[in-house]
Amino acid sequence: MCDIIWCKKEVNGKPCDTINYLDPYYFWNWEGTINCAECGTVYYIHMIQGFMYRGPEERDGEKPDTSPIYADKPYDGYSSYRPGVNGRTRPFQCTPRKELLGVADMVKFSIRGRPVRGWRPQPPSAGLAGSHGFKWDIAKLSPEVWEEYQKKLAAGEVKDW
């Protein structure tokens, strides 16, 4: 075996078939028990320089020392457990915000409340051969955002910093 644990435990007559990823830095030299993100089976592993020196061995009834940080199921359309699913995957605290999206964040206003063109789709606005001028005619191109901005202004939600 290696630094994934492909869990083959039979659950409800079917193999669990979940892949638990053992990320390289955390587990490069590591000994202890870890749960399968899907079925909760606890495995003992001992890794030395990235090698699975012992394990994975099932340890029924033991509390796991840690959890994988990510797991997915290739036979289930790669459905996955992302970091920090309670009781299944290890949290990942060192992130830029509390919740990461992993997809484009649709942003219409900067943190001080002024319009910023961070959402899609944008209406066509280019001239010849993709040319643009030096003005974003927001009132014409995105009237709904312009209106929202006016309301923000009136409500005093637009700040200098």
Add this chain to the structure above:
Amino acid sequence: MAQDPRVTRMEELPGPKSKGEMEEFKMPYEEYCKKLFDIGKEHTKPRPLKGIRWLSCTMYIFTPHAVANLAELGAEVIKLEIPRMGEPMRHTSPFNEVYLYPFSDMRPTTGTGLGYTNANPNKYFITIDYHIPEMREVFYSLVKKSDGMTELYRPGTLDKWKMSYRYLSEINPRFIYVWGGGFGYGPKIFGGSYDILGQAHAGLASITGMHEFMGGHCSKCTNWVIDWQSGNLISCAIMAAIHHRRKTGLGTMIEFSQVQVPTRMLGHTTTMYGKFGIVRQRWGNWDTQLAVHGIILCGKSDFPDAENPQDKYDARYVMVSAFQDRDFKELCDITGLKELYEKYKAHKDRVEGEAQVEIYGALERWAADKSRSEVAKFLTDAGLLAEPVRNDREVYESPHYRERGTVRWMEDPLFGDVLVHGGYSTGLMEKTPRRINWHWRPLGADNKKIYRDLLGFPLSKIEEWYKKAYI
């Protein structure tokens, strides 16, 4: 006319020559500096590189930044990109989350990722496909009107298309041609390169990070330091070449490899290996030549209840510096570590490896029940040097960077409200300040401006090129 010796003439006295100057001399120095740079009025002052036109056939960070420096200093820069696709950095964004739109009308759901930031301000953006012979002729007419260009293609690529220095110098002998890449002539000439490869290959990575005995691994500077700094050094070489051209009237070719840049910045590392056979190792957050001069971990976060994990968990580190004897004595006195001072009175003793382990260990134990700001305040109140290790939010909120105009909001002409942290204060200049006009522009946004307004091609021609994806 003979002067009346009884009349005092101000202009003949040493010192200030007018009332204004007199006041200037009386001003406290800080105020004087502030007045000198006059933050916020950058655009009313002249541009140092006015009249220089540069072609930016660049991608990623390294070569674009080399030209961005010139653009911030007032040169007119034209960036040439692949039609439809643009350069890869437009498709790069942290954790795939942050894009500005539009990228181009042809791809309404694509944005330009924040990875494009800071390497491309003030440029004009056109598209061009060099594979088309007709477009190469257009390129030549740009070369005739420009002072130089920066490119990053694999060596020999532009030569094949007759766009290398040896061809362009015949069209424009004053042309300064810069190739920026990984390796240059030699056995690995065709090796691709990135910032991270430079960090890895040239020795910087091997000494950055926690030592093995601390449990650490080699760490990358998460910011693309070698791309950026190599870009800076190319800009330096370009400026030197421009000065040389003033004397000789001749352009030149510069071959600049980023992979060697980290080695140049390793200080004594190479020499120490050559002379003493010693291979420098990682030394974490401490300093190999100064002690105490390092970062310590405090027991408590400054913002335990903050929502953002970076505030909540990581506001725990303080840079502490007390390497001179008296500073070190004071540090030991006030933290109750007097015996350490007695043991390591001489700097050469306390900077030894084992001593550092002992001293920083003791300091971290002392800080185990304190927060970051408590530690920093305690030490600075005692007249020592200590500063928190700050994060992006704290940089944004810093009164220092606001007052100096380093971090400022900008109304970008096309993208709206954008926060800027590069350009302006990268060297404050009293009379010819650097400046940012726009963050970047959509793909091909200046096709009409350059192809028609500068080169004079008819609009129908430009449209035809665009339809054929030549531009």
Add this chain to the structure above:
Amino acid sequence: MPEKRDIEINSRADTIGLMDLDVRPYPVTPPPSYEEVKSTYERRKALEFCDWAEDNLRFEKRYEKDETLTGLTVLDIGLWRLGHKFCASLFGEAGAEVVSIEPPAGDPLRKLTPFGREEYFLQNKESGEKCGMEFVNETVNTYCVTLDVETAEGREIYKKMAANVDVLIDGMPPGYMDDLGIGYRQLKELNPRMVYVWMGMMGQWGPWKDKQSKFGQWMMEPFASAANSWIHNTGLAQDLLPRGKGGDPTRPAIWLADYVAGAQGFLNALAALYWRDEQGGTGQMIEVSGAEALLDILDFDITWYGFNSSIKSRTGGWDACLNQYAWNPCKDGYMMIGGQTDKLWYNIGFCLERDDPQFGRLIHEDPLLKEMAARNALHALIKTYTLTARWLRDTNRVEAETKLLEYQVAAGPVLYIDEVCEFPHFKYRPWVYVHETDYGPLLIASSPASYQLRAPFRCKWMGRDIGYDNYEIYLRWTGMTQSAVTAMKQKGVI
């Protein structure tokens, strides 16, 4: 074969000299020959161009070519830090006449040596004077003079020197020179065409300006990188390694802000000179702080905060913006692999798949990983790098590089300095070479701007004894005779 010697080693000091360049010549293995490299050029059908490049750009031809900044005079004053020194060295490498002023006792930087070990001082072959390696490496082509500007005579001499220079680099604390009456606002009267570059950590003004301790100790790197989130962003996450044991924010090992500020100082000064000379401008003041020079190259981080309140977190050997673009542990160290576009990204996979068919099964077939941008999500990084490291675990750096280069993937090992110095490409250029200095032959890194057709940067000498150039410079720059200089020396002014 060198002769065998009997050696007794009782302390570290006894090892000094056992590894010097005369005992173990550099390089240990010879660099690749042109013939070997030629076959590489031919394989890509670029021989003619590559030969042209070698003929015109070669490092070995640097001395026979012109210098760019001849005729320019630069005065540099400062202590401790590398910023003003790196800046002055760039001027020196480009051919300007650069004079560095130190106090009569010398710059304390001369006394710095790794772990305080005096046996690593370099010794001047002629005079016997000792100097730290860092000082020698960062003092390139500059004349070294001594002057105590805290004395009235010293200030007079300083004014005479400053009156005729094109560039003055001030690496002293904010307001220090001004308090002495020899700062920018006083000197610009004497020399209105002078470009004055102040260089420090945080700035001369503003709430966080450069500070000193109550005992006068200066702020030095990494204070600048701590103040702009550079350190906060660097290092391994506490989720991957325990905090306090490697999972912490990490400083760069070198005094990074100094080098970046030094380059920006040089660049801005040359732009100011261009404006002065080409556009009829005057001199001016420039202020470069390490913290802000680094902020300029802090990727997009603060912009990102303004967009949606993200505070960049550290990602160790990985990168939040690119997949693949990371180093991970391998059999004998760390291996960097990079390839972001579909073509390169799949090429990596095809290479790894040869040894590990499951890699393709789990990575290439995952719909989440099919789109370039989507691969940058955190969980996508974790998945990709876990399986990549599984391949690396069985592969050493050379094998990995060889295999990946076959697929035209940018790949390179993390090299330690001994490996850097022996890396074939480094030796061929050469990027590291033996330079004969006053301290004997030293292995040094070449200037990256040395590879130019007309006027390459170059190192001629490095390091100098304290006040080595006093007599020459004071004579040429101020007209002081030998006896006048000697008299000043005796008074402690020089």
